[in-house]
Amino acid sequence: AEPSYILAIETSCDETAVAVVKDGKEVLSNLISSQIATHQAFGGVVPEVASRKHVESITYVLEEAMDASGITPDQLSAVAVTQGPGLVGALLVGIVAAKSAALAFGKPLIGTHHIAGHIYANNLTDEIIYPCIALVVSGGHTELVLLESPGRFQVIGRTRDDAVGEAYDKVARAIGYPYPGGPHVDRAALESEEVISLPRAWLEPDSYDFSFSGLKSAVLNAVNQMKMRGETVNKGAVARGFQESVVEVLVEKAVRAMRQFGGRQLLLCGGVAANQGLRRALSERCGREGLPLLIPPLKYCTDNAAMIGAAAHLKWQEGQFTPLDMKAEPGLSL
Numbered sequence: 001a002e003p004s005y006i007l008a009i010e011t012s013c014d015e016t017a018v019a020v021v022k023d024g025k026e027v028l029s030n031l032i033s034s035q036i037a038t039h040q041a042f043g044g045v046v047p048e049v050a051s052r053k054h055v056e057s058i059t060y061v062l063e064e065a066m067d068a069s070g071i072t073p074d075q076l077s078a079v080a081v082t083q084g085p086g087l088v089g090a091l092l093v094g095i096v097a098a099k100s101a102a103l104a105f106g107k108p109l110i111g112t113h114h115i116a117g118h119i120y121a122n123n124l125t126d127e128i129i130y131p132c133i134a135l136v137v138s139g140g141h142t143e144l145v146l147l148e149s150p151g152r153f154q155v156i157g158r159t160r161d162d163a164v165g166e167a168y169d170k171v172a173r174a175i176g177y178p179y180p181g182g183p184h185v186d187r188a189a190l191e192s193e194e195v196i197s198l199p200r201a202w203l204e205p206d207s208y209d210f211s212f213s214g215l216k217s218a219v220l221n222a223v224n225q226m227k228m229r230g231e232t233v234n235k236g237a238v239a240r241g242f243q244e245s246v247v248e249v250l251v252e253k254a255v256r257a258m259r260q261f262g263g264r265q266l267l268l269c270g271g272v273a274a275n276q277g278l279r280r281a282l283s284e285r286c287g288r289e290g291l292p293l294l295i296p297p298l299k300y301c302t303d304n305a306a307m308i309g310a311a312a313h314l315k316w317q318e319g320q321f322t323p324l325d326m327k328a329e330p331g332l333s334l
């Protein structure tokens, strides 16, 4: 079969990202312009600011990604773009750029799901084997997804409130770390000798859903009590208590899903896949139980466009193109 060359664009949150991917696995170029420094001053992502920043960077990032790829526009098979979920104003910028490129180059458009991208990031460095279970953990999402075959996503569990990365960032803020706080909490948790005791949200015995808002409130209460008693907040003990609760529930539910659905691989993906505590606990547990575990390198875990190219390749193979009047879908489901 002829190879595919996909120009992929991702602007669903705070990274302006463009990549060129060959055959859904070979990354010819992968550019990211991050807005984190801009949003840091606000303590989180400000949607209006994100849109404006995407507008400022998209043309440059797109040109650079094409230049670095070593291929010419006429060699492209399609232009892919994240259609949702995400911030509507941010998505729109990528979509307008993708439509313009598709029109100018005379190539088909492929609207792509952001979570499909996170999952298919695993194909950039490995070969996904089916059926598999994906544990998607990011700032915006916490989902357990069953794939019985390529591109067939069944969400078997999701968070009922905060996403896990979001909970990390809120806890980090409460104990005084800058945005995004996840990595700070991770480090503090692993270095601490002390730990406070916090609840685990298992929900109903057979549920694969998650809940992190109760845990987050328990952390905030514990921090307030320390302050009221005039103690200095023991950041490490709080971080470790929080992380151990999160990791225990994520690992347990992912492994249970692998058993129930006969998963041949467990795929960990999304920005929180960078969490050392989670990686260690999951590797150790999977190792002990003989379950194959895939984790993409960090650059493909956090938001990027190469993963969108990887997911779009599947649609290209099946000739699933998207009309040029496609709209942003901030609440798109898998």
Ligand code: KG4
Pocket (backbone or CB within 6 Å): 013, 137, 138, 139, 140, 141, 164, 165, 166, 168, 169, 180, 181, 182, 183, 184, 186, 270, 271, 272, 274, 275, 276, 301, 302, 303
């Ligand atoms: O996937 P991502 O880059 O963006 C979204 O699609 O949301 O994930 C970003 C999230 C942030 O909430 C950040 O705090 C979290 O991933 N994160 C971490 C770690 N590194 C990044 N959370 C916990 N531990 C980490 N080491």
Ligand code: ZN
Pocket (backbone or CB within 6 Å): 114, 118, 138, 139, 270, 271, 302, 303
């Ligand atoms: Zn993401």
